[in-house]
Amino acid sequence: MAAHLLLIDDHTLFRTGLRLIVQEHPDVGTISEAGSIAQACGLKSMGGTGDGEEVDLVLLDILMPGMSGLDGVRPLREAFPRARIVLVSASVGPDAVREARARGADGFLPKSASGDDILEAIGLVLSGQSCFPAANASAHSPAKAALTSRQLDVLRLLCTGKPNKVIARDLGLSENTVRVHVTAIFAQLGVDSRSAALLCAQRLGLVDWPSPVDPEFMSPQ
CATH class of the missing domain: 3.40.50.2300 (Response regulator)
Structure with a gap:
């Protein structure tokens, strides 16, 4: 069941x-x-x-x-x-x-x-077992390891200010798939906006360049 x-x-x-x-x-x-x-x-x-x-x-x-x-x-x-x-x-x-x-x-x-x-x-x-981190586990797992390679691709394009439509075109994905990836990225990084995702990604070393602010950057589309 x-x-x-x-x-x-x-x-x-x-x-x-x-x-x-x-x-x-x-x-x-x-x-x-x-x-x-x-x-x-x-x-x-x-x-x-x-x-x-x-x-x-x-x-x-x-x-x-x-x-x-x-x-x-x-x-x-x-x-x-x-x-x-x-x-x-x-x-x-x-x-x-x-x-x-x-x-x-x-x-x-x-x-x-x-x-x-x-x-x-x-x-x-x-299955009835417990699941706890090992005693010597790092207090902060690398965020990069928590994101799939495709999510990293989406994140890097998102951080250049590209809207979902352009990210979808560049990666050969549907806009809906990009939206799903963006939602997952926000959840993994613990943020709720594109600007916050950019700052978090730069702080964690997921992107290492000063991203230009596109006029559509704040739009989820």
Whole structure:
């Protein structure tokens, strides 16, 4: 039976990017979303998680408004007793990982994890195993490793100020495919605009030239 996932993150953009990844897992069926712990717990009483369908896995952002992901583990356990819970964080600091274990989480994923790593983690956790970073893992995984080669191509063109239409033409892709890549790039970099993506990409060394500001740069099209 296909698993029911619940994605909890206050950033709609990141949830969208994560959904695009997790929906590719062969064991994943229904995917529900929430922007806060309270909203997630409320889905149970409102029937928002499906027709009586139990949640099998929760992917929970550690930094949430109101109640943090760490504090949210307990109420989520009460709302969804069968669910496995994996915390998702922008970093993999040892203190945060230890605290996640202490709170009873079943896994811990950095937001910079690659799509393949996320899918592998889902498989492990759904099979009943835990999934935590190794003790000697770097606190910040290289963002470049988290982006596919095609996403890097899109990012470099995006950073020159080219709109989606031109990026699609240059790379021989459809505009919709480019939009999907841009959404995934924003999610991996933890940004919500093209200008922020440019600054982040330059800071991380993904691009190393001063990009000209195209008049259409701020447009998502």
